[in-house]
Amino acid sequence: MSSLRDILKYYGQNQWMLGMLVLCCVAVLFWTWKTRTSGMVRMCAILVLPSTLLLVLLLNPVSTHFAVALFHDTQVQRFLWIVPMTLIIAICIVLVLSRLRKGYMRAAVFTLVCCAVLFYANGFTRLRTTWQAYTDNWYKVPQVVVELCDDILQDDCERKTAVFPSPLNLWVRQYTGEIQLPFAWNTKEDTPEAEALYDLYGEVGTDPVNLDELARLAKEGGYTYIVLAEQGDYIGDLVENGYKEISRVHMYPERGDSAYYQAYILYRRE
Template sequence: MVSLKYFFSMTKAYWGNIGFAFLFVVGLIVILVLEKEKIKRYAFLWYSLLVLVFIYNPITLLLSRKFLESTTFDQYYLRYFSLIPVMAVIAYMFTLLLKRLQGMKKLAGVLASCLIIAVLGNCIYTEDWFTKAENRNKVPQDVVTICDLFADYQGDVVRIMAPQDIAVYLRQMDSKFSMPYSRFLPDEAYELSNPNPEVSEVVKYANENNVDYVVVSAVDNVLNAYLNYGFEIYGRTPYYAILKVFTPSWILTEYSMASGDQGMCYTMENISDGTLIVIDGGDAKNEQTVRDAINERGGTVDAWILTHYHQDHVDSFNAIYENPQGIDIKEVYVTPLDADKFYQVAQEWDDVDSFDKFIEITEGANNINYVSRNDELSFDDLKITFFNAYDEVVEDCVEDIPNNDSLVFKMETANRSMLICGDCHSRYMADYLVNTYGDKLQSDILQCGHHGNNSMPEDTEFYEAVSPEVAIFDTPDKIMTSPNYTAGALAAYLQQLNARIVWYKSAPNVFGL
């Protein structure tokens, strides 16, 4: 039954409508009746029947499944049908019939034959797979552009990885392109055009096979996934981007809030030894998301950095620290906010309960580290430098101390860097950071203070000092797109500075450092 269904589907795929199948059957009958020469009968009639028996044979199907590549089996089995001399049989049928006619009848028969073929057939110029050649090489123009981009490449071989529709032509166009696979593409190659690519799989494959460049779809969500990971654009075509492979040592992941609100939650994992750093964690509804993220990475947090004590940053930490359920938290780094000062300046939105809970559950703990401005931490090749923590500078700010006491710190490896601002957002603090640290603020990735809403003013030169490639807004669409908030305006400003904008819309967002 399975074989019958498969044969039926293949027959439908090959013949399409029944017009030519009908003509073919009629042709076999005409040859059987009218053709008397054995050699011609063998050539047209018996050969056709033998091919049909071969194709529609369960044994053929069974053996083919055993030896042919499973991922492309259908297209290979469909090729068996090309052994059927369809047009030869139909043409010879018309020849036999026309030989029996004379004069105008023969001419009318020829015209009728042509008309039948035209009516039953399809014009190839209307098919999707048939297009006008874009260049004299008769290959997609994207391929020609890619070859031109590497025209001045210094080296004998370009180790490159490309989607199938590009790969087959690159080899034909230029012999210096070398790919680590033949016609059978590895699973990793499909990630080059996957709408939600697993970039880590491509990096792993590229490293194992000495691949230096990849060709990926230029669709925003695909391309941005690779750029976030640290790949660099070597060149572009209308439909593809050629990227230099980047191998990060740390993977940073931004998570959205399960509550659907703004918040802040990041994990930073060392690829080689599994060292895990968690930044904030988000509100109470995000607890399970944080637990899952930690457990998926081994269940041990080597360093948990809390930027400040508002509920959308610290409540998940409070819940997990109070009830670890097997999670091991080695060290916690926090801003040393003075409790008396906090109670003195706290407004109704400043979440006193979250701060009180943190103080309660960490009392007497020996793994709570209060950070000072200019402190540094090191984890393997990752360096963390703190540019802000609660001290007299924040007190002098006066404005919104519970937010502006946020830890502001730079995480950097030899290749990439990120500046975390927490909820630090006032003009005073922006001016202080620019005047004090200047070029040290420059980072490839910026986490915008206060979720990008009512953040550091654009005229402070703060964003020019950071000059980010990517700007992250830890916020949902309702804040990014509403005229009632300033996040959209800041995003537009950062885009003018050539920064790509990332927010919860595409979360979880993954970055390589």
């Protein structure tokens, strides 16, 4: 589940962009109030006011506690993708340039903005990548999910069915459609085993996970692979129930204790 701390930590990774968005929203609102032209009013009504309202609703402790806590952090972050951040910043830059009366001042500010954009875009590298339409991870799938999925796809077992813990299971189908899951998001396969697996392993709870029961349900449901966090509260043993460890993945441990930076073990049914 999400918390304000989780969301701010996520957006704190790009403080410059978030700060620019807030600053540009304030600037456009101020210019609209001062000029009251029809174009500015429409721009505020269509772009700025909805974006500002969305930020206020999702980035304050009160609404986060009551509304956002019902969703996973990835759902909230994707919901904020609808904020037209780049467009609002671009509009604000154009408004600033249009209010400069001297030609040399416009040229100087334009050059400064171009340099800032190129610096933020890592020179021409990111621009060239976008132009050539080459992006190796377009949906920003966490690297730990990529590695685990690749291990499953490269394994010689033909049946690619796996049980992933939350929140990793939220990303699997975005990375590949070749791996069948018993549950993801709020959807489950219409089988008794999938229902039982979701109740046992679908949400992070306070009770220890019974690995003997997890292995039994996975076998009965026909799931070949099980992904297990290395550090967790468990009883039982997957190995004793016919599952064998085939790989371990631990991506960016120095970045903190997030679920995406923990160590995971991939088991396969023998």
